[in-house]
Amino acid sequence: MPAQPAKQQPVSVVTGGAGFLGSHLTDRLLAEGHRVIAIDNLVTGHLTNIEHLAGNPGYRFIKQDVTQYLFLPDEIDYVFHFASPASPIDYLELPIPTLKVGALGTHNTLGLAKAKQATFVLASTSECYGDPLVHPQREDYWGNVNPIGPRGVYDEAKRFAEAITMAYHRYHGIDTKIVRIFNTYGPRMRLRDGRVVPAFIGQALSEMPLTIFGDGTQTRSFCYVSDLIDGIYRLSQSDFHEPVNIGNPREMTIQQFAENIIRITGTTSGIEYKPLPVDDPKVRQPDIARAKSILGWEPKVEFEEGITRTIEYFRQWLARAEQR
Ligand code: UDP
Numbered sequence: 165m166p167a168q169p170a171k172q173q174p175v176s177v178v179t180g181g182a183g184f185l186g187s188h189l190t191d192r193l194l195a196e197g198h199r200v201i202a203i204d205n206l207v208t209g210h211l212t213n214i215e216h217l218a219g220n221p222g223y224r225f226i227k228q229d230v231t232q233y234l235f236l237p238d239e240i241d242y243v244f245h246f247a248s249p250a251s252p253i254d255y256l257e258l259p260i261p262t263l264k265v266g267a268l269g270t271h272n273t274l275g276l277a278k279a280k281q282a283t284f285v286l287a288s289t290s291e292c293y294g295d296p297l298v299h300p301q302r303e304d305y306w307g308n309v310n311p312i313g314p315r316g317v318y319d320e321a322k323r324f325a326e327a328i329t330m331a332y333h334r335y336h337g338i339d340t341k342i343v344r345i346f347n348t349y350g351p352r353m354r355l356r357d358g359r360v361v362p363a364f365i366g367q368a369l370s371e372m373p374l375t376i377f378g379d380g381t382q383t384r385s386f387c388y389v390s391d392l393i394d395g396i397y398r399l400s401q402s403d404f405h406e407p408v409n410i411g412n413p414r415e416m417t418i419q420q421f422a423e424n425i426i427r428i429t430g431t432t433s434g435i436e437y438k439p440l441p442v443d444d445p446k447v448r449q450p451d452i453a454r455a456k457s458i459l460g461w462e463p464k465v466e467f468e469e470g471i472t473r474t475i476e477y478f479r480q481w482l483a484r485a486e487q488r
Contacts (some may be wrong), residue, residue, distance in 0.1 A: 173222075175199045175240050177282075179230045179273055180247035182209030184352045185287065185345070187391070190214070191245060192393045194222055201236065201262030205229040207261060208249050213352045231261075231268040240280040242400060245273040245325075246287040252315065252441060253358025257260070259317040267328075268323025274332045274340075283339045285400050286329045288407060290346040290448055291319045300415075300449035303344065303407045313443040326407065333405050341399050346450045350470065351477035358442025361386065361471075364422055365478045368431040378440030380419030385449045387412035388470030391463035398459040411450035412463040429475055 181202025186209065190200050199222045202214065206227060210428035217223045228234070230247050249255045255262040270286065272476045277284035293301045293308030309319045316487045326342055333340040349361040356362070364374045388412070395410035416424070422435055455461045 166215070167246075173197060173199050174242065175201065175238055175259050176242040176244060177201045177203065177236065177240055177273075177276065178244045178246060179203045179269065180209060180245075180287070181208060182211060183246065183250075183351075184354070185348065185392070186244075186246040187213035187352055188350070188389050188393050189246065189396060190217070190223070192397055194220065197428050198222070198242070198399065200224070201226065201238065203228050203230055203234070204247065206466055207258065208254050208354070208357070210354065230272055231264045232272075234272050234276050236276065240276070240282045242285065243273050243277040243280075244285045244287070244400070248321070249318070250285070250289075251357040251359045255318040258316055260433045262317045263321045266318070266325045270325040270328055274328060274338065276339075278332065278336055278338055283341070283342045283400060284329065284332070285343065285396065286325055288326050288342050288344045289318070289322045290344055290409070290411065290450065292317065292326065293325050293448075294319055294342060295443060295445045296447065299447050300413065300451040301409065302451040303409055303454055310443050314441070315443050330405075339404070340405055341412050342405075342407040343396050343399055344407050344409045344450075345392065346387055346409065346448065347384045348387045348389055348392045348411070350474050353474075355478060355481060360384070360418060360421065361474065362478065364425045365429070365475055366482075368425050368429040369431050369475070369479060369482055371431055371433055373434050373436035374422045374425065375436050375438050376418055376422055377444065378418075379437065380422065381417050382440070382444060383415045383447045383449065384421070385396040385412050385415040386421075386467065386470075387463055388465035391465050395455055395459060395461045398461050402459060404458050408455050408458065409450040409452055410455055411452065412460070413445065413452055414467055415447075424467075424471065428471060466484055
């Protein structure tokens with residue numbers, strides 16, 4: 165029998181590779197035997213998220229803004245486009261880079277996937293549903309987005325990114341996938357990125373009041389990062405091209421979330437109420453029927469377990485910061 169050619173090691177490009185999700189995705193891809201080329205301009209990503217990869221022969225880091233032309237001589241099998249400011253504070257501070265990375269950055273990375281005949285995976289978002297009038301959110305809901313509000317820079321960039329991804333799929337025949345990511349938490353979030361999980365944990369660990377925006381009746385559903393990455397990896401291996409929600413359907417009010425953080429950390433912190441930001445969605449919960457049936461995926465990590473691990477991460481991070 166003729167010898168089978170050795171199966172080549174898949175090569176993945178991860179944009180936003182030094183970010184919270186990009187770095188966890190990189191770890192998973194390396195564990196699956198991929199070579200990873202991570203690209204990040206470090207505007208919101210951080211080298212501490214990838215310092216454990218220094219010297220790994222399967223890993224390369226390129227500091228670049230993906231809105232600029234991407235030149236990579238390598239053969240590439242997968243392009244994961246995960247670069248973008250992703251917390252409301254970040255995209256309010258960086259409105260134009262947010263629009264550019266969602267629009268021009270998606271165009272460039274799709275162009276890269278086309279040139280390399282690679283599979284393309286877009287990190288999209290539950291923000292595509294805006295302040296939803298349908299609850300929970302299914303993928304066939306078109307959303308309720310204010311295009312000119314402060315969150316519009318993120319929401320509309322991601323909606324454009326989905327549109328151009330489907331156009332490259334339909335017109336150029338590129339193998340594309342779209343994951344709509346719901347609120348996700350875990351180690352490597354930035355303590356001060358403004359999102360509710362690091363904000364409340366940071367406040368609780370510093371014995372400061374937890375700042376609830378509005379009356380705390382708005383809801384979110386929080387997914388632990390390892391579950392999210394597992395869903396995304398499965399999607400990358402599927403032959404499904406329409407958007408797939410990945411998130412944890414366990415929904416709670418922000419008031420309940422604050423009370424949970426106070427209880428689990430054992431802090432003496434109280435609660436302080438602040439004005440609700442403009443266009444803050446009142447409810448959010450993924451319908452994950454599609455992910456269940458197509459990917460055989462559902463989240464496994466219970467809230468108590470995931471949040472305890474995340475609190476421990478921030479506790480250690482704060483202790484290290486004190487030593488510096
Ligand atoms: N939030 C809050 N206090 C904070 C930060 C956020 O009450 O210090 C609220 C925010 O108004 C929203 C929810 O928590 O209703 C989740 O906010 P996050 O910034 O994590 O992301 P979003 O889900 O709005 O994109």
